[in-house]
Amino acid sequence: QVQLVESGGGLVHSGDSLTLSCVASGRTFQYFDMGWYRQAPGKQRELVAADSRRRNFTYYLDSVKGRFTLSRYNAGNSVDLQMDNLKPEDTAVYYCAVHVDLLNAKVSDLDYWGQGTQVTVSA
Numbered sequence: 664q665v666q667l668v669e670s671g672g673g674l675v676h677s678g679d680s681l682t683l684s685c686v687a688s689g690r691t692f693q694y695f696d697m698g699w700y701r702q703a704p705g706k707q708r709e710l711v712a713a714d715s716r717r718r719n720f721t722y723y724l725d726s727v728k729g730r731f732t733l734s735r736y737n738a739g740n741s742v743d744l745q746m747d748n749l750k751p752e753d754t755a756v757y758y759c760a761v762h763v764d765l766l767n768a769k770v771s772d773l774d775y776w777g778q779g780t781q782v783t784v785s786a
Contacts, residue, residue, distance in 0.1 A: 685759030
């Protein structure tokens with residue numbers, strides 16, 4: 664049974680940092696894309712960052728470029744999201760996700776999701 668377990672969310676002030684971690688189990692995802700989505704209240708879930716094995720590069724949402732850093736390890740089954748200089752607009756539930764092609768997948772295409780971890784950034 665595949666599981667994605669996230670950790671590391673919390674309540675911080677604007678300008679602070681947080682690191683989110685995700686560990687996948689149940690199978691190897693070495694050749695899958697792996698990354699993070701987020702969903703703010705009343706908004707659609709959006710892809711924030713992803714390690715694309717298919718394209719051999721790391722994707723970042725424009726609004727987080729230069730502030731967030733994705734790291735993948737543990738033979739491809741773990742991924743961290745280092746978030747620096749956090750802003751109130753980063754407030755959301757963050758979800759770990761895996762897919763063979765995250766950059767082209769719709770949210771409805773994804774079979775595996777973590778439970779989500781809340782990140783709240785106060786002004």
